Amino acid sequence: MNMQDVILGFLYEEPMSGYDIKQMMENSVSYFFDASFGAIYPALRKMEKEGLVEKQVIQQEGKPNKNLFAITDAGREQFQQYLNSPINPTVTRSDILIRIFFGRFTTKEKIIKWLEEEREKNQAMYDNLTRIDKMCGSDMERYKRFTLQFGIRQAEMVVNMIDEELKKLNNKGEQ
Numbered sequence: 001m002n003m004q005d006v007i008l009g010f011l012y013e014e015p016m017s018g019y020d021i022k023q024m025m026e027n028s029v030s031y032f033f034d035a036s037f038g039a040i041y042p043a044l045r046k047m048e049k050e051g052l053v054e055k056q057v058i059q060q061e062g063k064p065n066k067n068l069f070a071i072t073d074a075g076r077e078q079f080q081q082y083l084n085s086p087i088n089p090t091v092t093r094s095d096i097l098i099r100i101f102f103g104r105f106t107t108k109e110k111i112i113k114w115l116e117e118e119r120e121k122n123q124a125m126y127d128n129l130t131r132i133d134k135m136c137g138s139d140m141e142r143y144k145r146f147t148l149q150f151g152i153r154q155a156e157m158v159v160n161m162i163d164e165e166l167k168k169l170n171n172k173g174e175q
Helices: 003-013 018-026 037-049 073-084 095-101 108-139 142-172
Strands: 053-058 066-071
Touching (some): 003 037, 003 053, 037 066
Antiparallel strands (some): 053 066
């Protein structure tokens, strides 16, 4: 999976601007795939040069022109090739887990601080995903709902694990 594959997937549904793509990512897949404008726009330019997308410039009054990108037949073909390719192994990279792994080299207070900060991030993610779930209701397409439920359960699991560890650290005086 690369940035182009993800963008093509969004454009497969409908033409979008780079801003629209970023918004869609933030509101749907950001808990397992995140991208900045600094990654999206260069990918779109490259994809346009490769003939995977076409750009339509929409004139706007009082605002900069809007570039709307649509997938081409070549883009659809490349996206289907991606969907038919072998799935890459999931790689989890976590700064907090590496730090905790080496926790014996720091203080209990620092570990508690890290865990509390991570708990806040995951609680915010859980709250946001459950808000999206309630907002979309049963209207959400089943495969999108699956990924949303995955994110909700993962955030909930992380919050629960951190709560358990914080309780142990705060009650037992463990290092």
